[in-house]
Amino acid sequence: MLRLENVLAGYSAVPVLRDVSLSVDAGQFVAVVGPNGAGKTSLFKTISGILQPRQGRITFEGVDLASVPPSGRAHLGIAHVPEGRQVFPSLSVLENLEMGAYTAAGQRDWKHNIERIFTWLPVLAERRAQFAGTLSGGEQQMVAIGRGLASSPKLLMLDEPSMGLAPAIADFIFEKLIEIRRDTGLTILLVEQRVAEALESADHGYVLEAGRVVLEGDNTTLRADDRVRQAYLGM
């Protein structure tokens, strides 16, 4: 579904991603893990078009993304739930979700989607009229995830959904993601620093260090790898 081939990207002179190749197949749950500054968020920004790759190719369902402007990528079915949530603070919760449904698919499925989003995340239904900027971090993360789901995406990209949240809230968000995936079979690309949880729930994983993919494999291979066990799982 999504394929990156030898992508090099970065800010001004300094490349943040070097020779990154990665692929996500339909229905797969793929996790990208790695330390701070490894280029995980830049990877997402490159897929969304905020950063331009200087070399390499990114395709989504066979379409070369170089020919699709950043604002066109949501319309292809890529939903990006950004790092740090980035809800629209002066819009109500419901309006945030409506903006998620800005795509044609999102508008078509609005009634169905909003019902399901409110079932998974009932707190959003309670707070629908409240300004998103007044919510707690965990609630804002739920708005951001709901907003992503409201676009009826083919691929949901989640950038560190647990960032800055209390462990109990982060666990709750993770459980919800697993529940949502179980209910929908949605294709998910997840970037996460909570490596243990991320690798446990994902089918396939990539380890990104200093802008390079240093390791990749399925769930069991990665969790059995000595380097991963020592560096990320603390074993």
Added chain:
Amino acid sequence: MTAQMIENILQALAAGLLAGAIYGLMCVGLGLIFGVMRVINFAHGDFMMLGMYAAWFLFGALGIQAVAGSLIGPYIAILLAGPLLFLFGYVVHKALISRVTGTRTAQLDGEGHYAQLILTLGIALVLQNGGMIVFGSELHSIRTPLSSSAWELGPVWGDFISIFVNKSRGIAALFSIATIVVLALMIARSRLGKSLRAAADNPEAATYMGIDVDQAHRIAFALGVGITAIAGGLLATNYPFQPYIGLEYVIVMYAGVVLGGMGSIVGAFWGGMTIGLVQQLSTLILPTQLQNAAIFVVFLLIVFLRPQGFFGRVVERT
């Protein structure tokens, strides 16, 4: 206090509300542009000047007076000047402003603010002097028979006090408020309005939603220009204008937008209203030449006491 004094105060209050309603509309146009794009548009007064000429030409030379008569003709011309200047603003944004704003600013010094200042100042100079070449320095106004008649409110409190409201100013104020209500509903309720607010709140996240932020900016800019053109047309039914009139009003507009709180559209309206009231009430105690000085005294007071404005958010967007 004598009846005469009370009457003077009420009369000044009425004049202030009438002027304030139109200033409010001008400020809303500027505030919309600033709120969505974070661009300081120095040419805004000159776009208003173009709106005045557009309404004047539509009414006179282009025959609306002949078709619709001189009673409702002016208001049809003013209403049409809005979309005309919307188109002009759209083209100016596409050809010029978009080069130094929106998603392109990442590559510019100071996020493009220097380039924006110089560009909008340059547009202002071109419009002022171009206006002088094309239209000449003669004073014009959109004449309506209503401007020589008034409604009498009252007499209140016995037979002593009554307030006179000039009909054309009264209608201009109502027209202005109706325009603001339509715009406010559009911004609050419609999908387009919501996408403009989303683009203002967080351009990057708006892009992730599939909103074309540069296009949203273009619409906000064009809307702001169109709205202020309508305000200009309404003003032109009561005040004569010439190509440099923008300079006088751009100051009023900026004061109003800052008073209301940068980025708040409702605030911009109340800011403009405040300016109108201060200007007219100051005539009770100050000579007319000092009207603008009174505006700035109040402006400075508010900047000292409440720098974020009436409706401003204390926390800036991230």
